[in-house]
Amino acid sequence: EVQLVESGGGLVQPGGSLRLSCAASAYNFGSYWMSWVRQAPGKGLEWVANIKQDGTEKYYVDSVKGRFTISRDNAKNSVYLHMNSVRAEDTAIYYCVSMKYGTATTLDSWGQGTLVTVSS
């Protein structure tokens, strides 16, 4: 099982930028697809983005395309979410999630989440 720890959340003004980080403890981190999922306060879950094992493929929910970028550094066992042009509706807890080993069909292990608040 992959252990995940997110960091980088906080208060950001509308139109601003933020970078979320996720540190993974897994000896074969490079074998996992990785994702970000968010949850607005009191609301449901929403898949945001995911990235292939080698970083060559990235996919996003329509509402963040062109504003958010997912990336990874397998040498550092880390995945990132670069958030630009943030909006009030981006306010949420952001969870880092590893997909089931070798697959891209199941969101498996979850971090504890990091809260992003977009407000002036």
Add this chain to the structure above:
Amino acid sequence: QSALTQPRSVSGSPGQSVTISCTGTSSDVGGYNYVSWYQQHPGKAPKLMIYDVTRRPSGVPDRFSGSKSGNTASLTISGLQTEDEADYYCCSYAGTFNYVFGTGTKVTVL
């Protein structure tokens, strides 16, 4: 994509069974056998309970089971226990490495 439709809440007494439905379309639930279910206690991260429609990760009690018919998936909790009180979310693969979650269901143990 639109969120999958779940009942807002279900309830049952200890020992009873409850079933949560998750309705999508032929582009998600009906098109793939990649439906998963997550349990979320207040203030906690979600936990995978069922994947690939019917499979249980190791450590998940066999009281939890999943099924699918057409565009609707279901999670059944048999022998309901107090610790099962939580929010439950379904999730389906929706093609091209996209995923869609359900609206969420609050399970109350009476």
